Amino acid sequence: MATKIFVNYPISDLERSKAFYTALGATIDPRFTDDNGACLVWGEDIITMILKREFFASFTDKQVADPATTAQMQLAFSRDSREEVDAVVEAGLAAGGTEPKPAQDYGFMYSRDMEDPDGNIVAFIFMEPAAVEQGPEAYMAAQAQA
Template structure:
């Protein structure tokens, strides 16, 4: 059996969230979508359950973080190219999201962050295949022009 991932995130406006995530290219599973929640389908193994804040609160006794002011989790999605990263960010901005910081280009990896209209943090990244398979240092060894680019946890 392959593991599926279901990430629950709060929203203050369910219809706005559905429109935002479909603008990024995700689908909606109507079997698990109603007036309190929407099942956002990224692929056959990754799903978001976007839940109205009040409904989200029924699943825990803990306070629900406000994603506009508190980062509880940041989710990252790989893309096939730098252009795909830029495309999904531009779609998200056009659908009401915001880009909280500039793009990060480490040479072997290119990433951009996107906050949905509720403030939930998403990252989209492209990693050069050589770096993904052999590690960042192998990529840098073959591309010395990136030797001085700071890499978190490395320099």
């Protein structure tokens, strides 16, 4: 069985968050969705659970960070092109997200960050396939010689 990735994080408004994340391309699995949270499927092996803050808090004895003021994690999803990165971020902005900083272009990788309506950070990246294969330094060196 392949390893699956499950990420849980707190949100304040379940319906608003469901609308935001479905605008980004996630689908909701109704079998694991109720009044406390929603199961967002990004792919066969990547699932996120958006949970109402008070329900999320029941899973830990630690204080739950406020994502509007504290960065605790960043989800990053790859896309197949820079244009796909731009398109998904534009859809997120139209659905109530914000972009906290300009796009980051490293030559071998293009990245845009956005914050969901609660302040959770979601990034979308495109990495040149040759950079994945060769590593960023070798790819950039080859680009400089071209």
